[in-house]
Amino acid sequence: MIYLMLSVWAAALALSLGVHRRLRRSERALAPSEQGWERRQLFLVLYPLPLLATTATTIAGLGAMKTALAQAAALVFNLVVAAVYMIPYLEALRRGAHRQEEAPASSLRMHRMLGSLAMTGLLNAVFGLAMVGLFWWMTKRVHVPTVLAAVAAGGGIVLAAQTVFAWRIRLQAAGVLAADHPLMAALAEMRGRVAALGEVKNVYLLPHDLFPVVNAYVIGPLPGSLFVAVTEDLLRALSPAETRAILLHDAAHARERHTLLLTACCAVWAAVALIFAMGACGGLPAPAAHAGPGLTIVRVILPGLGTVLWLLLPFAWLSRRCERCADGFVHRMGEGAALRSALIKLQRFTQAPSRWSWWFGTMATHPQYEWRLNQRYGTVE
Numbered sequence: 001m002i003y004l005m006l007s008v009w010a011a012a013l014a015l016s017l018g019v020h021r022r023l024r025r026s027e028r029a030l031a032p033s034e035q036g037w038e039r040r041q042l043f044l045v046l047y048p049l050p051l052l053a054t055t056a057t058t059i060a061g062l063g064a065m066k067t068a069l070a071q072a073a074a075l076v077f078n079l080v081v082a083a084v085y086m087i088p089y090l091e092a093l094r095r096g097a098h099r100q101e102e103a104p105a106s107s108l109r110m111h112r113m114l115g116s117l118a119m120t121g122l123l124n125a126v127f128g129l130a131m132v133g134l135f136w137w138m139t140k141r142v143h144v145p146t147v148l149a150a151v152a153a154g155g156g157i158v159l160a161a162q163t164v165f166a167w168r169i170r171l172q173a174a175g176v177l178a179a180d181h182p183l184m185a186a187l188a189e190m191r192g193r194v195a196a197l198g199e200v201k202n203v204y205l206l207p208h209d210l211f212p213v214v215n216a217y218v219i220g221p222l223p224g225s226l227f228v229a230v231t232e233d234l235l236r237a238l239s240p241a242e243t244r245a246i247l248l249h250d251a252a253h254a255r256e257r258h259t260l261l262l263t264a265c266c267a268v269w270a271a272v273a274l275i276f277a278m279g280a281c282g283g284l285p286a287p288a289a290h291a292g293p294g295l296t297i298v299r300v301i302l303p304g305l306g307t308v309l310w311l312l313l314p315f316a317w318l319s320r321r322c323e324r325c326a327d328g329f330v331h332r333m334g335e336g337a338a339l340r341s342a343l344i345k346l347q348r349f350t351q352a353p354s355r356w357s358w359w360f361g362t363m364a365t366h367p368q369y370e371w372r373l374n375q376r377y378g379t380v381e
C-alpha cells in the first residue's frame with residue numbers, strides 16, 4: 001500500500017511539473033480565445049481529477065500505516081503534493097481572468113486566489129468530515145437505517161454549508177445597495193408588478209478587489225434567507241436597463257424556488273456519496289486497508305466516479321432548466337431585449353464562445369449563449 005501511495009504521489013508531482021513547464025513555455029497554451037477557451041475549460045475540469053485519486057489513495061492507505069506519526073506524515077505529505085499540484089491549475093485560472101476585458105491586469109493575484117481556494121478547501125474538508133462523522137454516529141451509535149441516516153446527514157450538512165457560504169458572501173460584500181439606488185427602485189417597481197418578487201429583499205454589492213468578474217447571482221438555500229449579489233464590475237459594465245433584466249432573471253430564480261431545488265439536488269448527491277463511501281470503505285471510518293491496493297483503488301475511485309457521472313450530470317441538467325425558466329420569465333415581463341444585450345456583454349467579458357461542444361454543454365450549469373440569445377419566448381404569459 002505504501003509503495004502504491006508513493007507511486008501515485010510521484011505521478012502527481014511529475015504531472016504537475018510537466019504541465020507547469022509546458023505552461024511556462026507557451027503563453028498561448030491556455031489562451032481564452034475562441035479556440036483556446038474550450039481547451040482551457042477541459043483542462044480546468046479534468047486536471048483536478050488525478051488529485052482526487054491521490055487523496056483517495058492516501059485515505060485508503062492510512063490504515064496500512066503502523067503509527068500515528070507515520071499517518072500524520074503521510075497526510076502532511078499529501079497536502080504538500082496537493083499544493084504543488086494545484087500550481088498549474090491556479091495559473092490557468094489566473095490567466096483566464098487576467099485577460100478579461102476591462103478588468104485591470106493586477107486584479108486577480110496568485111496569493112489572493114491561493115487564499116480563497118485554501119479557505120474553500122478547508123471549509124469543504126470541515127463539512128465533509130462533519131457529514132461523515134454525523135453519518136457514522138447515526139448509523140453506528142443511534143442505529144438509524146443507512147439510507148435514512150445518509151439523507152439526514154447529507155441534507156443537514158449541505159444546508160449548513162450553503163448557509164455558511166451565503167454568510168461568507170455577505171461578509172465579503174461591500175454592503176447592501178441603499179434604498180434610493182436606481183436598482184432598488186427598479187426592484188420595488190418590479191415587486192409592484194409581480195408580488196412573488198418580494199422574496200428578494202436585499203441586493204449585496206460585491207467589491208471589485210475580491211470579485212473581479214461581471215456577475216450576479218441569487219443565494220440562500222431557504223426561501224426566507226434569499227438575497228441577490230451583484231459585482232461592482234457588473235454595475236459598471238451593464239446599462240441600467242440591462243442590470244434590471246439580470247436582476248429580474250435572479251428574482252425569477254427566487255420566485256420559482258430554484259435555489260431550494262438545486263440544494264435538494266446537492267443533498268441527494270451527498271446522501272448517495274455517503275452510501276457509496278460506506279460501501280467502498282466497508283464501514284466508516286476504518287479504511288479498507290486489508291482489501292489490497294488494487295482492489296482498494298477500484299473500490300474508492302469507481303464509486304466516486306459513478307457518483308460524479310450520475311449526480312453531476314443531472315445537477316447540471318436541472319440547473320440549465322432553471323436558467324431557461326428564469327430567462328423565459330424575463331421575456332414574459334417584456335424585458336427580453338435588455339436581457340439579450342446584457343447576455344451579449346456577459347459573453348464578451350467572459351470571452352466565452354457562442355457554442356460549446358457537446359461534452360461541455362452537457363456539464364455546464366448554464367445553457368449555451370447561442371441558445372440563450374436566439375430563444376424566442378412568448379411575451380404574454
Ligand SMILES: [Zn+2]
Binds near residue numbers: 249250253323326
Ligand atoms: Zn441564472
